[in-house]
Amino acid sequence: MKAAIIYTSVTGNTSALAEIIQEKMEVKGLAADLIPADEFQKIHLNEYDIVAVGTYSWDNGEIPLEMEEIYEAFESANVKGLTTGVFGTxxxxxxxxxxxxxxxxxxxYVHTNLAVTLKVELTPQEEDLARCEKFCDRLLSEVAVFS
Ligand SMILES: Cc1cc2nc3c(=O)[nH]c(=O)nc-3n(C[C@H](O)[C@H](O)[C@H](O)COP(=O)(O)O)c2cc1C
Structure with missing residues (x-):
């Protein structure tokens, strides 16, 4: 089983969340590649069983510029069988x-097997740790059903 966490972060909140999710996955026996948005070109979505996408929001709830290529890659690739989750701050x-x-x-939801979403207010707090764990549980149980 292979997992990737593709994320972007300017002030560190979303990268902190991505790292927590990576740790929680590891505890559950799933080694995930942590991939910053600017390294996305190097990977192939189809190599993975699970992909989690992490993003902040800006400009009236918009997707950051550096995530647009990633958004479009999911739209154009054949990833119907890929289990995904999205998280953000x-x-x-x-x-x-x-x-x-x-x-x-x-x-x-349209292009993949979307399992779960997670929103965190600014910097992840103690109480968000259990939510991150649930996020991973949802991904793992969904991939087990789907594959
Ligand atoms: C100019 C600007 C616009 C923003 N717009 C939104 C927004 O529309 N919705 C939202 O939820 N947060 C918005 N935010 C807050 C950021 O998404 C939030 O601080 C986030 O945690 C930053 O993530 P990062 O630390 O990973 O860069 C905005 C922040 C800035 C500076």
Missing amino acids: GDSFYPYYCGAVDLFRDML
């Missing part, structure tokens, strides 16, 4: 809280 001060997570969720 945002700031509920903005009207479209974690809007980029919602945009990825809708697209991944």
Whole structure:
């Protein structure tokens, strides 16, 4: 079983979340490649059984520029059998809280086997650890059913 976590982060919140998710996967016996968005060209989505996408939101709940290529890759590749999850951090001060997570969720639901989503307010806190664990559990149970 192979997993990837593809993420972007400017101020460190989403990368902290990505690292927690990677650790939780590891505890469950799943080694995941942690891939920053700017290294995405080097990978093939079809190599993986599970892909988790991590993004912050900006500009009225939009997807960051550096994630657009990744969004389009899921749309154009044949990834119907890929189990996915999307997570992100945002700031509920903005009207479209974690809007980029919602945009990825809708697209991944159409093009992949979307298992789970997770939104975290800014920096992950102690209480988010259990939510990260659930995120991994959902991915693993979904991949088990689907494959
Ligand atoms: C200019 C700007 C616009 C933002 N717009 C949104 C937004 O529309 N929705 C949201 O939930 N968060 C928004 N945020 C908050 C960031 O998504 C949030 O701080 C996030 O945790 C940053 O992630 P990072 O630390 O991984 O870069 C915005 C932040 C900035 C600086």
